[in-house]
Amino acid sequence: MHFSIPDTEDFRDENGAAYTGYNLHVNGVFHCTVRYSQLFDFQEQVKKEYGTAFLGPHKFPPKKLLSLSPPQIDERRLKLEKYVQILSQDSRIANSDLFNGFLLSAQKETRKEDPTEVQLNVYLMNGHKITVDIMSTDQTDDCLEAVAAEVGLPDDFVYYFALFLMKRENDDDKGTIVRRIQDFESPFISMKAATGKHKIVLRKKYWDSAYDDELVDDRVALQLLYVQIVSDVERGWVEGTKEQLSRLEALKAKGSKKEYLKFARTLKFYGFIQFKSCKTDYPADNTPVMVCAGNKELIFRVAMQDGSCKEGVFRITRMRCWRITTVSHENNTSENEHDLELAFEYLVAKNKLQWITIASEQAILMSLCLQDMVDELVMKKKGARIKRPQDRIKGPQRIFKGRDGGVITASSSSTPVASPDPPSSPLTSPTEESPSKAFKGMESVKRISDKLQSVSVNSKSKGPGATVENDIFEGIGEDDL
Template identity: 50%
Template sequence: MHFSIPDTSALKDDSGTSYTSFNVHINGVFHCSVRYSLLNAFNEELKKEFGATVLPPFPPKKLFGMTPEKLEERRLMLERYVQIVSQEPRIANSDIFNGFLLKAQQETQKETSEAVTLDVFLMNGYKITVKIMSTDQTEDVLETVASQLELPEEFTYYFTLYLVRKEEDGDNSIVRKLQEFESPYISLKYANKIGSHRIVLRKGFWDLSYEDDLLENKVAMNLLYVQAVNDIERSWTLGTKEQLKHLATLQQRGSKREYLRLVRTFKYYGYIQFKPCITDYPQADSRVLICTGGRELNFRIQMAANSVKEGSFKITRIKCWRITSSVPKFAERNGESTKPPQMELAFEYLMSRDCLQWISIKTDQAILMSMCLQSMVDELISQKQGRKIKRPHDRSKGTAKKVQLKRDNSYGMGLAQSSLPSPEEEAKGNGKNDKKGVVTNDAFSTIGDDDL
């Protein structure tokens, strides 16, 4: 997860007293706005649960008023604090952490818990309307959708909910995977204030071997089929003319299982494709189309004379990566006063034995690329450790600590037993941010001579 606190807001509470609120962004998207006192109380709860030694320094209270310089210093320290805390697996996977973020989102958007309906779509536009509570978490909504589709429980977490944006050209682009610490209903409601969005169900794994079991179940097979047809239609998956002709024949016959078995042999099947962007490889300002899947980042680089050069960057040879953003200088034109920040994903790649090279990509989908890299790494290490995709009964329902986030900005936890996993149970392979904001890749250590 990528946390930032890019700015603050000057607000007033119910009594009219002014205060400063810190705007928390997660994975490049505004999530919540919280006061220093609330974050301080959250820090105290983490100390009680995990001990002070595992936590980074928390900015101290000030006895006197905050100058602009001191406020900026506090913002930077709080940003660093949440970045470090979020990279500690035992904390990030805890009910305290996820519950705090969920309730903070709810309070920020002033949403009360009430019965609502939510539309979830498949890639072909088919709509599934589910009845949920407005504050239900992502996994609650996913399980409700799976139940309504009559998808067997053991296949629920083979699929994932994504937030998708409708672009001006009519295409749909994936914004991000919805996380457990947020409410899909609230996130969608907020996103639709700044554009047309919808929540879409897609498969949530990369290794095609996971599909073998799904093909034996009609509902799961249909979900895979719908996504495969859509990926062919939008040219995310590529085949030869003969292959596409054969595929069309199978589609006309309604031979879905045979269709899926054939399309799995096509190029880029199961990949996520990003919008065209700019890279410095093999030279500065190269135009490139990037897709990710098959344990790689695939580059299709536009060369001179309308030729395309293709390159593959294996995730096991990516030592680390980082995301940076910068606000470009601008001149007011046509009434515009601001421009979005420029995002860049850079990764350090083992080109050959003892030869590491940084490669940079300029794209507003940098964080989505990073999350895809992380999920591929996590899946690879999970498989090496013999762990399987979780099932609904693996979740700790009814035993989680109850978060109480009050409008007077106090914060507390109930006394129910926590379900935090032990160090032995948690995933060893999560990427971790070092002090320079670089995400290290634990799968890099698995590389062998055969990979060079």
């Protein structure tokens, strides 16, 4: 996940006293506004339960007796951002009811949402609507389990699926996947706050198609898989010859869902997500490219002048790390345009690493796909399984400080770390004795503004960027080269 506090806002409380609000963004989307005092109170709870060793050399910014100047506020903003980023990299904390409860209560307070009985509409990829009765402040896992119960999906298969936010640019558009909805947010509030034509959809969460074998014997799970792959084929995300696609149509007409899925799995790009057209510096600067993610790979598809398509395959096991950065483009009107970039360091040959950059508005989604694929590899390597509803642990009622100085009570659930190994993030593996490598370079996406240092598009050096280390990379062998 990518956490950032890109800017601040000035507020006044009920007594007219001024205070600074820090705007917290998650995966490039505004989540909530919190005061320093709220984060200070939260970190005291974290310190009590988890200590401070996970912070390494970084410290929570201390209290100040006097009002802060604008430069001091910005310095505090950066330190608070770093603190939240480090928290999110420790799997013990990131999966805890304390972490989920704080972020959920902050979203609820920011959006001024009181718990009320509401209906949430969730759609399948064919447009079929599922309506469930929930509380407006229910967290994502509660909503997902309600949807699963409504359609009759067995508990063992609930978390093979997830809720995603999808956006339509126009009425004819099939929609673009924006992001997976995280458990520390309320899907109802997030949907209500989204601008434009959005809807919540149910899609499978896993990447390894071998998991299909565990689902196809269940009628409901089979139907959910079938609906999704039919949609992917219609979108052109799955490729086949004219004869192969005709065979799929024939199986669809017969209602042979198992056979449809079995045959579709043999086709190119089955289980992949395709992103919008973007640009990359590989094989040359400003190369237009279509990027697909799946099967433990990123695939670049470059259209050649003769009408053919050249492909480059990048395996996640050969990516040493990746980062998200924001690049500022100076134009003739003296205003700046900003692009997101995903760059990954790739083992192109033995003992040769090369940075490859993708400029795309979906860079964060690409990064999250990479992380999910790595997490899945780590989970399978450790012999763990996809969680079930009974694995969730309902936490106690927590008390958090509100922006007005009052208290907010909230309860949330947590999911234990799947591995019996010492607590660690799958990507960063921090230890109590030494901070994670990712702590040294982990930065989130930052909005370019007057308060931030911008990176010129003409500059050869992009700076340290937002680096996520990939421990799977350490396990490659000669056969992978």
